[in-house]
Amino acid sequence: MPDSLHVKVSNEKVGTILLENNEYIFDYTTDNQDAFVSLSMPVRVKSYANPKLHPIFEMHLPEGYLLSIIKKHFSKITKTDDFGLLQLMAHSIKGRLTYEADKTQEESTLSLDTLLHPKSETLFDELVSRFALDSPISGVQPKVLVKVRDKVTLPLQEYIVKSWGDEYPHLALNEFYCMKVVKCAGIEVPEFYLSDDNKLFIMKRFDIKDDGNYLGFEDMCVLQARQADEKYEGSYEHIAKSIKTFVSPKYKKKALRDFFKMMVINTLVQNGDAHLKNFGMLYENIHDIWLAPAYDVVCTTLYIQKDIPALHLLESKKWWSKAFLLRFGKESCELSTSETRVLYDECVEALRITAHEMKERIEIENDLHVKAFLSSLMEAFERENQ
Structure with a gap:
């Protein structure tokens, strides 16, 4: 049997992506024209076949630092090619587009204050160990997607937390002030912060609406x-x-x-x-x-x-x-x-x-x-x- 995943749009099952004979095939199972998986992949009867994972699905895969961490921990027990990674990360991909997958671990949260005022010099390493499999974000820089809950009554918030290695000293400071230029120029930016120790650049996920639904x-x-x-x-x-x-x-x-x-x-x-x-x-x-x-x-x-x-x-x-x-x-x-x-x-x-x-x-x-x-x-x- 070929590897497959059911794909959902706004919690509605709309199609299936499968890997068969080294070809990625996506088929819509809906005729709802508003339930497209991508602006460049409108709903149609004909399959979308590609020799590589379709860009809209590949967009969720980790790169660089996160990819190396995940491969190190999971390559012995599961395939870590593109489709294997997508299956491994599927439970944590939250947005307008999601996948039908079993959740493999309990949801972990912390407070924004913990990120802004670190009490441990190894906080980022601790975040990676807790959130690596829940971080379907691209980019080669060390980063994780962290779930934050400051008050029980408020919806869960998600923040991208970035660190830096020896080859890029003070990258968090760099990004913080460059983003300040962008904001000062009147361009819309996500909510962002710099931790007290200058080691973490923290940016709020910008595709979640105030009511908790996803764009x-x-x-x-x-x-x-x-x-x-x-x-x-x-x-x-x-x-x-x-x-x-x-x-x-x-x-x-x-x-x-x-x-x-x-x-x-x-x-x-x-x-x-x-x-x-x-x-x-x-x-x-x-x-x-x-x-x-x-x-x-x-x-x-x-x-x-x-x-x-x-x-x-x-x-x-x-x-x-x-x-x-x-x-x-x-x-x-x-x-x-x-x-x-x-x-x-x-x-x-x-x-x-x-x-x-x-x-x-x-x-x-x-x-x-x-x-x-x-x-x-x-x-x-x-x-x-x-």
């Missing part, structure tokens, strides 16, 4: 029908095209403005990891689709001195000039000359304000390593702001 979320790899290992292929023009293709008309202008500002900020802070999986869309239904909040913004040139952008823009893969970015805003984001200049200036001002905040913190910071890192990050900001 649909798809990253650009899924929307462009690419596998995860193709996340560095393509261009920012292709992302702009996907926005114009999928985003609902009432949100399209804002989405293109925000995407343009994201491109300016990624250039100003020199974020060389703004790949396809770091942009996405949220939706209620096929008629209500918008650009997801900005996430995963860091200055990568502090670790890789000659780092370059993740994708091409105007057939170039280098840090672009203001004139280059303004041209992109007009040609790909459908903005006027005056709009591009105003939005660009808003990003520069956000960088200046954040650099000033960092300078104030440096003056009172007691940890010499933190002080030195913040000084380097501030210098990078100020260099790009000139």
